[in-house]
Amino acid sequence: MKYRGRKDAPIKVGISTCLLGENVRFDSGHKRDRFITDILGDYFHFIPVCPEMDVGMGVPREAVHLIDEPGGTRMVGVRSGKDWTTKMRRYSDRRVKRLAKDRLSGYILKSKSPSCGMERVKLFHPNGNPHSANGVGMYTEYLLKEYPLLPVEEEGRLHDIGLRENFIVRVFAYHRLQELFSGRFSRKEVVRFHTIHKYLLLAHSPKHYTQMGKLVAAIADYKPTEFQAEYSQLLMEGLKVKTTTKKNVNVLMHIVGFFKKHLPADDKKYLLQVIDDYHKQLVPLVVPLTLIKRYVDKYEVSYLADQIYLSPHPKELMLRNHV
Numbered sequence: 001m002k003y004r005g006r007k008d009a010p011i012k013v014g015i016s017t018c019l020l021g022e023n024v025r026f027d028s029g030h031k032r033d034r035f036i037t038d039i040l041g042d043y044f045h046f047i048p049v050c051p052e053m054d055v056g057m058g059v060p061r062e063a064v065h066l067i068d069e070p071g072g073t074r075m076v077g078v079r080s081g082k083d084w085t086t087k088m089r090r091y092s093d094r095r096v097k098r099l100a101k102d103r104l105s106g107y108i109l110k111s112k113s114p115s116c117g118m119e120r121v122k123l124f125h126p127n128g129n130p131h132s133a134n135g136v137g138m139y140t141e142y143l144l145k146e147y148p149l150l151p152v153e154e155e156g157r158l159h160d161i162g163l164r165e166n167f168i169v170r171v172f173a174y175h176r177l178q179e180l181f182s183g184r185f186s187r188k189e190v191v192r193f194h195t196i197h198k199y200l201l202l203a204h205s206p207k208h209y210t211q212m213g214k215l216v217a218a219i220a221d222y223k224p225t226e227f228q229a230e231y232s233q234l235l236m237e238g239l240k241v242k243t244t245t246k247k248n249v250n251v252l253m254h255i256v257g258f259f260k261k262h263l264p265a266d267d268k269k270y271l272l273q274v275i276d277d278y279h280k281q282l283v284p285l286v287v288p289l290t291l292i293k294r295y296v297d298k299y300e301v302s303y304l305a306d307q308i309y310l311s312p313h314p315k316e317l318m319l320r321n322h323v
Ligand code: SF4
Pocket: 016, 017, 018, 019, 024, 025, 026, 049, 050, 051, 052, 053, 110, 113, 115, 116
């Protein structure tokens, strides 16, 4: 039975098939990534796509590369020069459109591949000499064009803890956004959605936080489809901005302000001390957050209890445990 992650997971993530351990690479091998299969697989149901197998290249096969030409990029066999461009372009166009039915909330791609790579894919001159390394895989070109808001990452970049957390935050947020806009939506639902995402947004991009506050306040001036498009774009753009210690400290201090009436002086002093330790990078973010969650429960502060910022992804992923 082929591995597809958690079968009943509501969140579906597209993936380059070789990353799941299937022998679909040109050399009959695979590129199984343990973080993806052993950890993310507990939360996501994977939809695998191998463009090179799907266009009929088979295994083992001649490797292909991308030729940069004035008329556009071509995909050709490295030794034979066999041209796969038309087949791959037609296939990619059809396949990414068909993915709409899967309602993907994210996509993980194999880096450097002439079909699947997201960035820095090698390009060659028609004579076979290296040209540059700023290409995009041919299939991925269509994917990114069709789903500009979809969180997309490469397996190599997911080994960077900051990029990993950012991607996972966006996948979960995009899934919630898809749920919000899955049918007719009310102003009340939008306001609630926006309210619970406020601190998360502030931790990523104060600029988007302000812009989106104005957008939600003016919701009555928009047609539903226009509002949905504008709100979705700003949210996904804002969350793509990386969090920093400074931005997290800002959010933590907002939270302390919210607590003012509830916290006894000694608890508040201790919380401020822990936030300062985090600011100095003596402890990871999970430390002040764990304390805040305890106070939120203890003093029953419902506005804070609902904030996605406090739990944007399962704690088992241990994404906030690094200094
Ligand atoms: S990188 Fe893409 S095309 Fe290449 S083997 Fe993996 S899934 Fe298939």
